[in-house]
Amino acid sequence: MEKLILRRVDRNNEEMILNFGPQHPSTHGVINFIVETDGEVLRRAVPDVGYLHRSIEKIGEGTGYHGFMPFTDRIDYVAAMFPNEGYATAVERLCKIEVPRRAQYLRAISCELARIASHLISVGTMAMDIGAFTPMLHGVRERETINDLIEALCGARLTYNYHRIGGVAYDLPEGWKEKTLAFLDHFDKFLVEFDRLLSFNEIYIRRLANVAVIPAKDAIDFGLVGPNLRGSGVDWDVRRDLPYGAYPDFEFEVPVGRGFRGTSGDCYDRYYCRVLEMGQSSRIVRQALLQLPEGDIMAPKVARNLKPEAGEALSRVESARGEMAFYVVSDGTNKAYRVRARTGSFTAMGIIEQASQGLMIADLVALIASLDVVAPEIDR
Amino acid sequence: MPRTPKLPKLSPRAVVLVTLAVGLGLPAVLFAAVLVLSPVTKPLMVDWFVQSVLGHDPAAWPYTSLVYGVSVGVLAFVLINFGAIISGMTVWWEMRVSSRMQSRVGYNRAGAGGFFQWVADAVKLLFKEDLIPTEADQVLFRAAPYFVMTGFALTFVALPFGESLIAADLNVGIFYLTAVTALVVVGILLAGWSSNSKWALFGGMRSAAQVVSYEIPAGLAVMVPVLMAGTLSMQGIVRAQGAWPWEWTVFTNPAAAVAFVIFFIAQLAEGNRTPFDLPEAESELVAGYLSEYSGFRFALYFLVEFGNLWVMAAVATTLFLGGWQIPWVGPEVFEAAKGAGPVPALPWWGLQLLSMAVMAAKTILVLNVIVWVRWTLPRIRIDQMMNLCWKYLVPWAFVTFVFTLLWQIAVARLPELKTVTGVVLTVAFLATLAVFLRQVRANLTAVGDRVDLTNW
Numbered sequence: 001m002e003k004l005i006l007r008r009v010d011r012n013n014e015e016m017i018l019n020f021g022p023q024h025p026s027t028h029g030v031i032n033f034i035v036e037t038d039g040e041v042l043r044r045a046v047p048d049v050g051y052l053h054r055s056i057e058k059i060g061e062g063t064g065y066h067g068f069m070p071f072t073d074r075i076d077y078v079a080a081m082f083p084n085e086g087y088a089t090a091v092e093r094l095c096k097i098e099v100p101r102r103a104q105y106l107r108a109i110s111c112e113l114a115r116i117a118s119h120l121i122s123v124g125t126m127a128m129d130i131g132a133f134t135p136m137l138h139g140v141r142e143r144e145t146i147n148d149l150i151e152a153l154c155g156a157r158l159t160y161n162y163h164r165i166g167g168v169a170y171d172l173p174e175g176w177k178e179k180t181l182a183f184l185d186h187f188d189k190f191l192v193e194f195d196r197l198l199s200f201n202e203i204y205i206r207r208l209a210n211v212a213v214i215p216a217k218d219a220i221d222f223g224l225v226g227p228n229l230r231g232s233g234v235d236w237d238v239r240r241d242l243p244y245g246a247y248p249d250f251e252f253e254v255p256v257g258r259g260f261r262g263t264s265g266d267c268y269d270r271y272y273c274r275v276l277e278m279g280q281s282s283r284i285v286r287q288a289l290l291q292l293p294e295g296d297i298m299a300p301k302v303a304r305n306l307k308p309e310a311g312e313a314l315s316r317v318e319s320a321r322g323e324m325a326f327y328v329v330s331d332g333t334n335k336a337y338r339v340r341a342r343t344g345s346f347t348a349m350g351i352i353e354q355a356s357q358g359l360m361i362a363d364l365v366a367l368i369a370s371l372d373v374v375a376p377e378i379d380r
Numbered sequence: 381m382p383r384t385p386k387l388p389k390l391s392p393r394a395v396v397l398v399t400l401a402v403g404l405g406l407p408a409v410l411f412a413a414v415l416v417l418s419p420v421t422k423p424l425m426v427d428w429f430v431q432s433v434l435g436h437d438p439a440a441w442p443y444t445s446l447v448y449g450v451s452v453g454v455l456a457f458v459l460i461n462f463g464a465i466i467s468g469m470t471v472w473w474e475m476r477v478s479s480r481m482q483s484r485v486g487y488n489r490a491g492a493g494g495f496f497q498w499v500a501d502a503v504k505l506l507f508k509e510d511l512i513p514t515e516a517d518q519v520l521f522r523a524a525p526y527f528v529m530t531g532f533a534l535t536f537v538a539l540p541f542g543e544s545l546i547a548a549d550l551n552v553g554i555f556y557l558t559a560v561t562a563l564v565v566v567g568i569l570l571a572g573w574s575s576n577s578k579w580a581l582f583g584g585m586r587s588a589a590q591v592v593s594y595e596i597p598a599g600l601a602v603m604v605p606v607l608m609a610g611t612l613s614m615q616g617i618v619r620a621q622g623a624w625p626w627e628w629t630v631f632t633n634p635a636a637a638v639a640f641v642i643f644f645i646a647q648l649a650e651g652n653r654t655p656f657d658l659p660e661a662e663s664e665l666v667a668g669y670l671s672e673y674s675g676f677r678f679a680l681y682f683l684v685e686f687g688n689l690w691v692m693a694a695v696a697t698t699l700f701l702g703g704w705q706i707p708w709v710g711p712e713v714f715e716a717a718k719g720a721g722p723v724p725a726l727p728w729w730g731l732q733l734l735s736m737a738v739m740a741a742k743t744i745l746v747l748n749v750i751v752w753v754r755w756t757l758p759r760i761r762i763d764q765m766m767n768l769c770w771k772y773l774v775p776w777a778f779v780t781f782v783f784t785l786l787w788q789i790a791v792a793r794l795p796e797l798k799t800v801t802g803v804v805l806t807v808a809f810l811a812t813l814a815v816f817l818r819q820v821r822a823n824l825t826a827v828g829d830r831v832d833l834t835n836w
Contacts, residue, residue, distance in 0.1 A: 018578050024666060040582075040762055129664075131654060131759025137482035189827040196823065197756075203655055204758045361582070362664050362761045 015043055022051050026129045026365045029375020033352070033368075037361065045356040045364050047349045053379040060328075060339030065091050065165060065306040068339065073159035075341055076377040079118035081111045082319035083326075083341065084163035089244060089315035090326040091165045092299075094308045102295040103167035104246040109288045110153065110162055111317075112281040113180075116187070117146040118320035119274045119281075126271055126369040127198050130207050135198040142190055145183055152176055165306065167298035177289050184282050191279055199275055208271060209262030212355045212367040216265065222354075223347040226322020227277060228371055231257035231270030238318040250287045252280045267363075267370035274372070307334045321345055321372055345377040391492040399492035406465055411541075411740070413458040415732055418545045419724070421451040428722040455547055459536040467687030468498035470747065474686070477748070478755045505679035513576060513672050520574035521672075524567045525680040531563030532684040535691045540614045542704045542736035543714055553614035554602055557695060558595070561650065564684065565591040568659065571681075572669040583668025586762060587659035591650050593769045598646035600777035604639040604784045605629045605699040618703030619711065623738075625809075626802030630700040633787050633798075635780035637805060640700045642777050647692045649765070652685065654754040658762055693746035694739070701742050704735035 020033035027033065030051035036043035056075055060068045072083035085107055092099060099107075124139030147157040152173050154162035162169055198204055214224070219232035229236055237254040239247045255276035257269030310332040316325045322344030329338040348371040356364050391399070419425065426448045427438040438444045472487060472495055479486025487494025512521055538553040540546045550556050565588060572584015606612055608629055609620035621628050630640045649656040660668035670681055697703055709731060719725030760768070791798050824831055 016578060026664065039585075127758065131657065132757060133478075134482050134755050137484060141483045186828065193823070193827045198758075201758060203760050206764060207758060207761055360761060360763065362658075362759075365664050 020045065020364070021048075026125075026368065027375070028125060028368065028373060031349075031373070031375050031378065033364070035361075035364065040360050040362075042356050042359050042361065042364055044353055045359075047352050049346075049349055049378050051379065052375045054376075056380045057339050057341060060336055062335065064334050065308070065336060066304070068336070069164065070159070070161045072341075073161050074376060075343065075380055076319065076321065076324075076345075076374055077158055078121055078374050079114045079320040080158065080160045081107075081114035081162065082317055082324055084160060085111055085245075086315050086317045086319070086324045086326040086341070087328075087339075088163045088165050089317060090313050090328045091306070091308070093315060094311060094313035094328055094330055095165070095302075095306060097166045097299045097302060099167055099245075099299055100296040101246070101293045102171075103297045103299075105288050105292050106168045106172070106297060107163060108246040108250070109180075109285050109292075110150065110160070110168070112285045112288070113146050113150060114160070115281045115320045116278050116285075117143045117150075119278045120146075122320075122369075122372040123194075123198075123271060123274055126366070126372075127204070129365045129369040130204060132198060132201075132204065135194060138190075138194065138197070142187060149176070149180055149183065152179075164298065164302075166302035167296070171297050172292075177292070180289060181286065184286050187282055188279065191275065191282075195275065199272060205261045205268060207362070208268035208366055208370070209266055211262075211267045211363050212359060212370070213263045214265045214351060214355055218351065218354070219265065222351040224322070224351060225344040225347065226318065226320070227273040228270055228322060228344070228348055230255065231273045231370075232265035233257050233259075233269075238316050238323050242316055244315070244317060246288065247284075249291065250284045252284050255280065267366045270370040270372075305334050307332065319344065321348075321374065321377060341380055343377045343380065345371075345373040345375075346379075348373050349378055396492040399495045402491075403469075403495050407469070410458065410462045410465060411736060414462065414541050414545055415729070415736060417451070417455045417458055418541065418547055419732070421448075421455045421547075423448065425722065426451060432722075452547075459547060460533050463533060463536055463687045463690070464683055466690045467683045467685075468502060470686045470689050470751075471498045471501070471682075474751045474754075477751050481752075481755045502679060505682075506676055508675035508678075510675040510677065511672075515576045516672060517574035517576065520570050522677075524570035524574060525673075525677040527567030527570060528564050528684045529567075529680050531560055531567065532687055532691070534560040534563070538614055539691065539694050540618060540698055540703060540739065542732050542739055545704075545732060545736055546615060549613055549615045551616075552612045554606060554617065554695075554699070555612050557614075558599055558602065561688075561691075562591075562595065564688075568669050571673065572659075575669070575672040577671050579666045580669050580671045583659045583665050583671070586665075587652065587669060589762070590652075590656060590658060590765060593766060594646040594649040594656075594773075597642050597769060597773035597777040598650060600774070600781050601639040601643035601646065602699060603781050604633070604636050607781075607784045607788060608633060608636065614698050614703075618698055618705060621702045621705060623702060623705035623707040623709070625702070626799065626806045627705075628700060628702040628802075631805040631809065632802045633784060634801065634805065635783040635787060636700065638776060639780040639784075640696070642773050642780070643699070644696060645768075645773065647696065648750065648753070649769070651688045651692050651750075653689075653750060655757040655760050656765060657754075657759055658765060689747050689750055690743065693743040693750065696746050697739065697742040701746070703742075704739035706731070706734050706738055709734075 015036050015038050018035040018037055020035045021027040022030045022032045032048040032051065033045045034048055035045045054074065056071050059071050063071070068087065069084065072087045073080040075083040120139035120143045124136035127135035150160060150162075151157045153176065154160050154170055156162075214228075214232050216232045216234050219229050219234055224232065233256060235254060235256045238244070240252075240254055255273045257264050257273050259266070259269065260272045261268045308330040310330055312327065312329040314325060314327045316323055318324075324344065325342040327338070327340040327342070328336050331337040352367065352371070355367055359367065426444070430436050430438040430441060430444050430447055434441075436444075475487050475497070476493065487497040490496035490500045512518060535557055537547045538550050538556050568587040568591075569584045572580045572582075572587065575581070605617050609617040611617060611620070617629075625631055629636045631637065652659050659665075660670055665671070670678060673681065714728065714731055717725060717727040717731055719728065821831060
């Protein structure tokens with residue numbers, strides 16, 4: 001980036017350097033893009049991350065194993081269930097704790113609801129970045145119901161802190177199952193309406209189709225994950241390919257971008273993969289609620305002061321923003337030696353410089369929105 | 381679980397009454413002032429007033445021109461206020477409509493239904509610090525809003541409100557309107573350039589490209605009603621149409637229907653409305669050319685933006701939708717109702733009021749379509765915007781223009797053609813509307829919703 005700025009010194013050309021952020025309406029948080037433009041056309045956009053670094057990984061070395069759980073919420077506060085689950089799974093593998101079946105189901109239910117909530121924000125803000133304000137608020141309306149459901153489940157609406165090492169914190173409240181099923185019935189219809197309002201809108205399709213195409217090879221090379229990777233046509237989903245928790249019990253499809261309206265790997269594919277995924281998540285929640293086994297929600301005898309044997313463990317979960325990996329190293333004390341979180345948004349930032357070349361400013365907005373980056377998840 | 385949202389507390393009866401009084405009274409006063417003042421400020425009436433009330437010979441009395449100037453000044457004051465207040469009310473209406481579309485509560489604090497929010501906003505903006513960036517071009521930065529405001533205020537000179545209700549029925553009316561609205565883009569370009577901000581510059585450049593491009597299809601589309609009426613005068617164009625839909629320009633000529641669509645799109649683009657709000661695209665350019673503005677100057681831009689909705693809708697109504705024409709009331713009825721005296725008789729005023737009501741109703745209908753489009757569609761990209769203009773609208777506008785030339789010859793030979801086309805196109809339009817409404821209902825019921833207009 002310094003190079004980019006220094007390159008400009010003593011050069012009298014037509015290009016203009018523009019600071020796209022950190023306070024810009026469509027950077028989805030505090031991110032800066034240093035944009036080199038020639039009029040409306042971009043030469044390149046270089047992401048400048050680090051504005052939201054809170055040393056969460058370092059905090060993980062200072063707190064006990066249980067105590068780090070609320071901090072994981074802050075890694076990705078739009079879908080806080082996934083860091084919860086990822087960290088819990090990693091520590092469980094480290095301590096060889098067997099999670100009860102019911103707890104695994106509850107994890108799947110809460111995670112899939114969180115995925116829907118996160119995708120609603122994602123597609124909604126994407127619509128807003130493209131200029132349509134109404135779909136965003138329709139999405140937020142549905143998310144509000146999910147927030148209410150999750151609030152009834154764990155008492156929090158944003159930073160859930162619901163999962164525990166060895167299970168989950170609370171069992172389902174009374175009547176929750178029926179309310180959730182009723183919501184899902186409504187939600188499936190809502191998706192149809194949403195498609196009609198936004199996804200099949202001609203202007204919207206023209207703004208996104210064939211824009212910022214990321215070929216499958218580049219997507220793999222840059223380490224894209226989740227809907228961004230699947231949007232490029234790579235069929236990879238941790239839930240199906242490296243099953244964890246209760247996922248082997250459910251039937252669901254993994255939507256893969258195949259050029260729904262243009263080229264495979266364009267902004268529209270990434271967008272539409274998310275819309276389809278919401279439908280699949282709703283399917284998983286429904287199955288999980290109907291097959292929910294009875295039993296404990298916490299593994300027995302999880303020590304208050306957890307001291308795993310020296311060793312290391314890796315967990316991979318499919319977060320709303322793609323594969324999220326937690327790597328926990330123990331040195332035998334009651335505090336982790338190292339906690340590392342690998343998040344999808346950070347790698348997604350990497351491809352922006354390459355994918356943005358030759359786009360227009362409005363396309364850069366679409367590209368950022370279609371990658372669904374969440375600023376705190378980039379920096380942690 | 382779907383929580384039942386707490387409904388806003390119902391406003392006390394006194395607040396409702398005050399709101400109703402202002403909400404209905406303010407436009408009523410403005411419309412009444414336009415109704416009375418626009419026929420009264422004509423030279424004939426002023427002369428009569430000087431002669432019979434003041435008792436001077438208007439030709440010899442040195443102050444006749446002063447009286448005339450004062451009366452025109454009062455009319456101008458009323459019209460500018462009309463623009464400003466209608467603009468504010470449009471903001472309120474748009475916010476209420478949008479909140480209904482987006483499942484929000486919307487304005488509900490100041491006054492019943494939040495009606496006084498626009499007053500509150502205006503007052504707030506007046507009291508805000510008028511920031512001018514040090515690096516900005518001081519003179520141009522200060523001057524830019526006035527260009528915009530002037531371009532907006534001048535349109536009211538030739539905007540018809542009713543049969544005789546027009547400040548000045550210029551014989552080049554529509555040409556004049558096209559010319560003065562171009563002043564707005566000068567102001568926007570100045571704002572973008574003088575702010576010395578890259579975002580503002582982008583906004584200004586986009587606006588210049590957009591408005592200048594879309595002037596061409598708009599101008600060509602305007603030529604269609606002009607050709608059909610044989611005059612550039614706004615009142616002349618309205619008089620060439622009839623009161624019933626099958627007598628409107630838009631339905632009496634297939635090319636005019638196309639021209640109406642082109643004109644409507646071009647007007648949206650010139651008014652910077654979604655899907656053409658690129659100059660101030662908040663998700664791309666922060667606020668576009670408005671980025672550095674605050675306080676009163678900002679308020680002026682907003683006033684113009686929303687006031688232009690009325691102008692846009694009124695011009696479209698005048699050119700294509702029959703203007704103020706009242707069914708069963710031809711020019712001879714107006715003439716008969718006028719009476720013999722210099723001051724028209726009461727029935728004439730009633731007819732004027734009626735024509736004004738017709739015009740306002742049509743304008744508000746078109747305005748609603750503009751509002752509805754804004755909250756439904758995404759924004760298009762700048763290259764698509766240019767493509768749409770130069771590759772589709774301009775050629776099609778030319779086609780409608782040439783077609784209308786031939787059409788006028790055909791109609792001159794065969795006058796029934798006009799009526800037949802009018803009826804056919806009206807029926808076709810109504811059928812399309814019916815299909816559309818049915819589809820809307822089907823869509824609503826498909827998601828388990830129902831048509832419900834009560835929950836405001």
